Amino acid sequence: MDHVKNYFNAYPVSNQCFETSDRLLFHNIQDALEHAEVLNDKKVIPYKRVTPVKKGIEKQKSTKRKAGSLIIKMEAAKTEDELKSLLPKNEKRKSVLATYNKRLQSLQAAEQSVETIKI
Numbered sequence: 001m002d003h004v005k006n007y008f009n010a011y012p013v014s015n016q017c018f019e020t021s022d023r024l025l026f027h028n029i030q031d032a033l034e035h036a037e038v039l040n041d042k043k044v045i046p047y048k049r050v051t052p053v054k055k056g057i058e059k060q061k062s063t064k065r066k067a068g069s070l071i072i073k074m075e076a077a078k079t080e081d082e083l084k085s086l087l088p089k090n091e092k093r094k095s096v097l098a099t100y101n102k103r104l105q106s107l108q109a110a111e112q113s114v115e116t117i118k119i
Contacts, residue, residue, distance in 0.1 A: 018045065
């Protein structure tokens with residue numbers, strides 16, 4: 001059974017594997033069945049991961065949280081310079097870029113509508 005645990009550790013995205021009677025492990029059932037044909041008992045045992053890997057999901061949630069807090073900060077920015085300093089250089093998330101552009105337009109419109117008074 002340790003070799004099955006080792007398999008799942010070696011292949012963290014795999015949620016199942018198949019073992020033949022000679023203790024070889026395979027990614028898909030067809031390969032295991034073909035190999036089992038040459039064995040005496042032709043037996044294939046399926047194994048499933050107890051807990052599927054959630055690393056991708058956790059990363060996605062973390063990214064959404066970071067984008068959410070960045071969007072809130074952008075919406076609260078009072079100047080163009082402050083807004084520009086918040087935007088990461090290689091930002092590609094559409095929601096963040098849309099918020100940035102919307103807030104930038106808002107700040108520029110507010111700046112144009114303010115009349116300057118000379119004293």
